[in-house]
Amino acid sequence: MVTAARLGPEERARAWQDLGARELDVLVVGGGVTGAGVALDAATRGLRVAMVEQRDLASGTSSRSSKLFHGGLRYLEQMNFVLVREALKERELMLTRLAPHLVKPVKFLYPLKHRIWERPYVTAGLTLYDRMGGARSVPGHRQLTRTMARRIVPALKKDALTGALLYYDAQADDARHTMMVARTAASYGAAVLTSAKVEELLRAGERVVGARVTDVETGESHEVSARVVINCTGVWTDDVQEMAGGRGRFRVRASKGVHIVVPRDRINAEAGMILRTEKSVLFVIPWGTHWIIGTTDTDWDLDKAHPAASREDIDYILDHVNEVLSTPLTHDDIEGVYAGLRPLLAGESEASSQLSREHAVARPQPGLISIAGGKYTTYRVMAADAVDAAKEDLGPGVVDSVTENVPLVGAEGYQALANQVERLAREHGVPAWRVQHLLDRYGSLLTEVLHVAEGDSSLLQPVPGAEEYLRAELVYAVSHEGALHLDDLLARRTRISIESPDRGIVAARDTAELVAPVLGWDADRISDEVAAYEARVAAERESQSEGDDLTANAERLAAPDIRARAVGRALD
Structure with missing residues (x-):
């Protein structure tokens, strides 16, 4: 059984330093479910892989779906039996x-x-x-x-x-599932980096040979060499394709x-x-x-x-x-x-509800693969198709996809632990329903979550204002699951931002103070994160009271992304 990789601050720092030090086989751009799936597919084929995401894992479409794994009844009406x-x-x-x-x-x-x-x-x-x-x-x-x-x-x-x-x-919880796909990719050797923005694609003539990537948290940049870059950026697909010097084979x-x-x-x-x-x-x-x-x-x-x-x-x-x-x-x-x-x-x-949910893969120029379309449920197939398309740049010897037989971290041992919920509840002094809740979020990794609370029983207490979650889960999210900001914790590692009537405002400061030692935050940084989150919630509430898209968009943009301010903090 593969050991689940940690995605904590120390692991991120090492991955960042390693990023510019060696040539990659595959550089994946985009940390949604498709990008995470491509990273996993490529890593399990034995390739040297890094995945970079300018914000957080699943921070775009992959945390905002209907949260269903389904065949899609309405596609039967469209006679799309293959999909x-x-x-x-x-x-x-x-x-x-x-x-x-x-x-x-x-x-x-x-x-x-x-x-x-x-x-x-x-x-x-x-x-x-x-x-x-x-x-x-x-x-x-x-x-x-x-x-x-x-x-x-x-x-x-x-x-x-x-x-x-x-x-x-x-x-499924889409954001959690995407994070687990990315963490599984890391467990098989892929470097997984969030807050890592592709500023430009590097070219040798018409061939794409890598990218210049900036650490959004520090402002530091690396030139990353790769035999192929795979563009998995969803609605940003066209933007990345334009970095290569022209439009691609399809539009999104x-x-x-x-x-x-x-x-x-x-x-x-x-x-x-x-x-x-x-x-x-x-x-x-x-x-x-x-x-x-x-x-x-x-x-x-x-x-x-x-x-x-x-x-x-x-x-x-x-x-x-x-x-x-x-x-x-x-x-x-x-x-x-x-x-x-x-x-x-x-x-x-012309009607968006009738647009194709099938995916498309293109090689608009040597060294660059773009994939778009599709639906969350078929991410694994999309990933395999994208890596298959990259074989032309990777050369002979690339084996076929094996992800159909690669369980995500937390799957191995899950069934056995499901039969031991009562025992685990007694051992850790928490209600059986809480153990079941953890089991359905972490699988067999729940023992790692509970281990976080050893020596500090307060971590087995519920989060103030969001009692469905334990405080240990928040600490685990930054020490093992790659969360870097308060928004990552309340909007994606947990779903407090959509499950609490206050949208997570009550939980915000306690959460920030709880994870501060792991992330190295001082009092000013705690206040900055809380203020940014409160501004986000206020902007969302205002946007939801506006009657049309244009005014709603303007209200939402009143709250700047906390990551957009990270480089400024680093340079102060």
Whole structure:
């Protein structure tokens, strides 16, 4: 069993110094799930790999998805059977072999509104879904009468459905999953560096031979030599391609997807729901003690780093979900809101909801590979395709992808520990539900998290203002999981920023003071991090009260990214 690599401050410092000291086989640009997947794929083929990300792991689209591993029922309607079959295979791998500690089954109710044609139509689709791989590790779909459906989801209006079907998919914390993919890549030898920005691509004639990378935390730069650079930057794909001196083989279009988070008790239900809208579908997704509801699907051509949710977006979600709920949701019920940008391949249609979710790989010039499009569920396939495309630059002898058989860190031993929850709870003096919560976030690495608290029992206390998490998890996030800033901790290593009504404000200072010794923060730096986080929350709240994208974007940009100020601190 491979030993899980640490991504702490000391490991980052060593990785940074090593970055400019040797030629790489592969330099991966972008730390979302695709970039992390490429780093893992390349490292497990025996290649020398580094992955650089200008902000945090999963800080873009990969922390702002619907958090589902699914085949995509709506792609069946588009007759995209290849994509659905591929996605269902990946879902099965995650549930059974690669990440059973992170990816879990989730059941959905599909309400029917039309009495004659809709049930046979949806039944045909779900039967095909099951037979294409959707009913291997989870049950197949079930037929429900209206009475049976309302027993499972009492929150539904009686006249909102004539009957229903129940089916299964899977879900995961996307930010945590992406981080675990990156950490697994590091465990197999890849260098993983966040706050590392590519300033330019290095060229020898028309060939890309590396990149100049700046440490955003210090301002120091390295010229990094690589036999091939793989561009995995999502909605920034075109920007990186332009660094190489021209446009690439495809263009990427950003589509904004907004989700809201509400408390679990606001919707009386034992299953999620998938609701048809005039444009696409709307999911109501169980999320611990909360529900995630979304998503929207609209073009976005404003700030890519911090897409803003407007009141129009939120109203759209509330209006559609309230069509079926007996007790309507209001703005006051909303605990969290998040917006992400899907990197869609441009050109297939004017409607973003119809743009292709298949991915494309191109080699626009020697030494540069770009990959874009796709969906979170198929990241592993995308990664393998990108590294395969790089063989032309890497030369003979590159073996085939093996990631189908490489579990993520925390997967090995997970099943055994799942049978020992009560024992672990007794040994560490914490409730069994907390041990289960840790197990489903860390898998077999939960013993490392608990080890952090040895000698300091206060770390086994809940985080003030976010009682679902333990203080030890925050320390572990900076010592082992690569978190460098308060925002990394509250928005991605935990999901406090969308799960707490105060958006993490109450937890902010305690968290900053807790991790300060590990990150070397003094009192001024603690105050700076807290102030920056509070400004982010205020800006997001203001943006969500604005009626349109333009004004929402302006309000969100009122709070500068804490990383944009890091170099200034280092040079003071």
